[in-house]
Amino acid sequence: MEWQPNKEECDLRATQRKQEVAFRYNQHARSLLALTVNDQVHLQNSRTKRWDQAGTVTAYHEPCQYDVSLPRGHVLCRNCHFLCPDITPVDS
Numbered sequence: 001m002e003w004q005p006n007k008e009e010c011d012l013r014a015t016q017r018k019q020e021v022a023f024r025y026n027q028h029a030r031s032l033l034a035l036t037v038n039d040q041v042h043l044q045n046s047r048t049k050r051w052d053q054a055g056t057v058t059a060y061h062e063p064c065q066y067d068v069s070l071p072r073g074h075v076l077c078r079n080c081h082f083l084c085p086d087i088t089p090v091d092s
Contacts, residue, residue: 032080035066040086043068043078051084 035041035057043053055076059067064080 032064033085035060035080035083035085040088041066041068042084042086043076044082044084046082054086057083 037057037059039057041055041057042051043055044050045052053070055068055070057066058069058075061067061077066078066080066083068076068078068083070076
C-alpha cells in the first residue's frame, strides 16, 4: 500500500509535536496544590469571587476535582483552582 509509510511517518511527527507542545506548556504552567481527604479548605464564591465558605475535602476525582463537605451538610464538587487550603495555626 502506497499510503501506509506516509501514515506511519505522519503519526510519528504528530507524536513528536504533541510532546514538544506539552514540554513548552509545562515549562510555564503552575502546579496546583494537591489536597488530601479531610483537609480543611476555603471555597471561592463563584458570584462574589470571595473566599467566604469553609469546608472539608471528602473525595478526589480526576482531574483536579474535589468533593467538599460544608458545615451545614451540603457536599459540593469543586475544581482545585477554586479551593484554598486552610492554614490557620493549630494551638498546641
